[in-house]
Amino acid sequence: MLRRDGPRHVWAALRDGPSGLAAPGVSCDAMSPRAKHQAPAAPRTAIGIDVGGTGVKAAVVDLETGALASPRLRVKTPQPATPESVVEVVGGIVDQLVADGHVTPGMPAGAGLPGVVKAGRLLTAANIDKSWIDAPAEAMLTARLGRPVRLVNDADAAGLAEATFGAAKGVPGTVLLLTIGTGIGSALFIDGHLLDSTEFGHVTYRGRDAETLVSGAARERRRIGWKKWGREFSEYMALLERWFWPDLIILGGGVSKEYAKYSRFLTSRAPIVTAQYLNTSGIVGAGLAAAGVGIAAAVIAREDAPGPGTGASRRAGGDGAAATRAAAQAAEVAASLVIEDQPTH
Numbered sequence: 001m002l003r004r005d006g007p008r009h010v011w012a013a014l015r016d017g018p019s020g021l022a023a024p025g026v027s028c029d030a031m032s033p034r035a036k037h038q039a040p041a042a043p044r045t046a047i048g049i050d051v052g053g054t055g056v057k058a059a060v061v062d063l064e065t066g067a068l069a070s071p072r073l074r075v076k077t078p079q080p081a082t083p084e085s086v087v088e089v090v091g092g093i094v095d096q097l098v099a100d101g102h103v104t105p106g107m108p109a110g111a112g113l114p115g116v117v118k119a120g121r122l123l124t125a126a127n128i129d130k131s132w133i134d135a136p137a138e139a140m141l142t143a144r145l146g147r148p149v150r151l152v153n154d155a156d157a158a159g160l161a162e163a164t165f166g167a168a169k170g171v172p173g174t175v176l177l178l179t180i181g182t183g184i185g186s187a188l189f190i191d192g193h194l195l196d197s198t199e200f201g202h203v204t205y206r207g208r209d210a211e212t213l214v215s216g217a218a219r220e221r222r223r224i225g226w227k228k229w230g231r232e233f234s235e236y237m238a239l240l241e242r243w244f245w246p247d248l249i250i251l252g253g254g255v256s257k258e259y260a261k262y263s264r265f266l267t268s269r270a271p272i273v274t275a276q277y278l279n280t281s282g283i284v285g286a287g288l289a290a291a292g293v294g295i296a297a298a299v300i301a302r303e304d305a306p307g308p309g310t311g312a313s314r315r316a317g318g319d320g321a322a323a324t325r326a327a328a329q330a331a332e333v334a335a336s337l338v339i340e341d342q343p344t345h
């Protein structure tokens with residue numbers, strides 16, 4: 001899978017495991033033994049939530065190992081997937097995790113969503129209901145879950161999981177993760193530090209928004225085979241390489257599971273590997289983001305600043321009709337809950 005003609009230091013890091021370079025989880029002092037001693041308040045577990053086009057998934061994440069510390073629960077994404085309906089579904093899942101005794105009071109939560117995240121809101125919504133744009137999503141989730149919630153871009157979340165525990169752990173230099181599914185998401189790391197909210201799925205490729213031509217969904221819509229898709233995807237990667245010169249490219253998302261079918265059609269300067277986390281990267285990364293692991297302090301400060309019109313939109317409580325609606329929704333969520341799998345340890 002990994003091509004051996006890549007830069008030597010990347011090879012060495014991959015072969016030898018973590019080098020002297022600290023992965024994000026370690027570099028931000030949340031996980032090292034020394035930091036644990038100095039900052040006993042750093043959470044060891046967090047709730048990770050992954051909001052996708054077809055499913056909303058959540059589990060408790062062990063931040064020291066990247067393993068799931070509860071079953072992974074999943075509910076179909078409600079349609080239309082408005083902030084209100086999705087927040088209610090997330091609430092139902094977390095209520096279940098609480099009821100089953102997996103969640104401690106005050107345990108933070110992180111939620112990954114497909115869009116640019118700034119100041120607790122989505123600024124773009126290419127593959128999710130447009131009503132997310134500028135909705136006070138972080139405040140809505142915080143109010144519904146009754147605990148601190150951090151919003152994070154879904155690809156950044158996947159990248160945090162890979163950089164802290166997976167394919168990018170300890171890899172120095174510039175690492176580019178591309179998630180290939182309904183859209184194309186990106187996460188860029190420099191010496192283990194995330195440059196958040198890159199949106200490389202939307203660079204112009206052949207005169208179009210790249211993800212409309214080379215995402216997994218686009219391949220199916222265009223009915224093109226792996227060979228043609230692989231060649232086009234390589235051209236697209238070449239564009240990114242000309243601008244960012246990554247030392248390692250990690251492919252994630254649904255299409256990375258089919259890697260054997262197209263790896264021989266891919267060309268790139270940097271070595272390519274597939275993500276190590278296939279189904280849980282979004283959850284694990286959102287949990288890490290909840291604890292501030294791998295997220296630059298400057299980003300946290302910026303995102304915590306009140307945005308225009310921010311104000312916690314409290315869950316309807318006093319209004320009887322709204323409360324009845326919420327109760328009915330909660331019952332619906334509970335009825336459709338699926339336990340996807342059990343903890344990984």
Ligand code: BGC
Pocket residue numbers: 113114115116124126127153154155156179182183184185186199201211
């Ligand atoms: C969105 C990104 C997201 C990616 C993968 C793109 O359409 O703009 O924010 O990371 O899809 O879900």
